[in-house]
Amino acid sequence: MSKVASALTIAGTDPTGGAGIQADLKSFQEREVYGMSVVTSVVAQNTFGVNGVHHLPVSFIEQQLHAVFQDIEPDAVKTGMIATIEMMELVASVLKGKSTHYVIDPVMVAKSGDPLMEESSRKVIRDTLVPLASLVTPNVPEAEILVDFEISSTDDAKKAARTIVEELGAGAAVVKGGHLTGEAVDVLYDKSGYHYFKSERTNTKHTHGTGCTFSAVITAELAKGKSMADAVATGKAFITDAIKYTLGVGKGNGPTNHWGHRLQGLPNLGGEKVE
Ligand SMILES: Nc1ncnc2c1ncn2[C@@H]1O[C@H](COP(=O)(O)OP(=O)(O)OP(=O)(O)O)[C@@H](O)[C@H]1O
Numbered sequence: 001m002s003k004v005a006s007a008l009t010i011a012g013t014d015p016t017g018g019a020g021i022q023a024d025l026k027s028f029q030e031r032e033v034y035g036m037s038v039v040t041s042v043v044a045q046n047t048f049g050v051n052g053v054h055h056l057p058v059s060f061i062e063q064q065l066h067a068v069f070q071d072i073e074p075d076a077v078k079t080g081m082i083a084t085i086e087m088m089e090l091v092a093s094v095l096k097g098k099s100t101h102y103v104i105d106p107v108m109v110a111k112s113g114d115p116l117m118e119e120s121s122r123k124v125i126r127d128t129l130v131p132l133a134s135l136v137t138p139n140v141p142e143a144e145i146l147v148d149f150e151i152s153s154t155d156d157a158k159k160a161a162r163t164i165v166e167e168l169g170a171g172a173a174v175v176k177g178g179h180l181t182g183e184a185v186d187v188l189y190d191k192s193g194y195h196y197f198k199s200e201r202t203n204t205k206h207t208h209g210t211g212c213t214f215s216a217v218i219t220a221e222l223a224k225g226k227s228m229a230d231a232v233a234t235g236k237a238f239i240t241d242a243i244k245y246t247l248g249v250g251k252g253n254g255p256t257n258h259w260g261h262r263l264q265g266l267p268n269l270g271g272e273k274v275e
């Protein structure tokens with residue numbers, strides 16, 4: 001019997017299921033990868049915003065990581081919300097020297113504007129975790145913090161992606177264009193050069209958890225042995241449909257539709273296309 005690919009997410013929670021660990025596990029499942037999760041912070045949030053954050057003790061995060069790695073070696077790992085320097089150092093110590101694919105979604109601030117990473121940790125992620133990553137997936141504000149310059153165009157995003165690889169030491173970087181205007185263009189830079197992933201911009205407020213889902217799908221594809229460019233292409237196609245076929249769940253900025261990719265041509269299965 002061939003072994004199913006497995007992926008581990010190390011991240012914070014969203015009890016309403018649209019972002020964080022919950023979105024990651026749904027994405028792994030949709031891509032037919034066995035999903036595992038280690039919780040860093042329990043977040044009381046919904047589609048309106050964040051009401052409270054409870055960081056787990058670092059020793060308990062370590063115990064969870066030990067439980068996973070003692071038993072099931074994941075084919076790929078992704079980190080999302082890693083709020084404190086101590087948590088970053090722990091994750092770095094566990095992943096250092098491992099050949100497992102490692103995707104960092106450097107979650108800093110939720111779409112609602114609520115902080116998910118301590119201010120003091122924002123630069124530290126550059127030195128502790130970024131050099132260990134196969135791929136870093138910042139949005140524009142996160143990339144600006146990592147590279148220390150302003151990003152207001154796809155050209156700036158190109159420069160940022162290259163800087164994250166050549167100066168900060170990541171294997172690859174994709175700077176997402178969700179926060180820019182015009183078509184939604186994501187720029188990947190890896191050892192083979194630049195790759196562009198473009199889609200129409202859907203006019204919707206229901207984009208809670210887009211970054212989590214995008215990076216989780218990429219992680220799942222890497223776990224299955226896909227190339228970096230193919231994995232990002234699948235992530236982009238998946239998130240485009242997940243945004244396009246809105247679910248109408250939640251009273252605020254709703255979650256994306258993890259079944260969206262199944263709905264192409266079948267718009268009555270539970271998602272409404274945003275026109
Ligand atoms: N309105 C939109 N229409 C189409 N694609 C979009 C839209 N907004 C974002 N995207 C795409 O969604 C993915 C995630 O990008 P985004 O910049 O929103 O990430 P993010 O800010 O980290 O997300 P989040 O913080 O909500 O998890 C990218 O592939 C981006 O191009």
Ligand SMILES: Cc1ncc(COP(=O)(O)O)c(N)n1
Nearest residue numbers: 012013019020110111208209
């Ligand atoms: C635990 C956790 N991780 C990541 C996000 C980012 O998602 P968004 O920016 O869409 O709120 C979030 N809200 N919560």
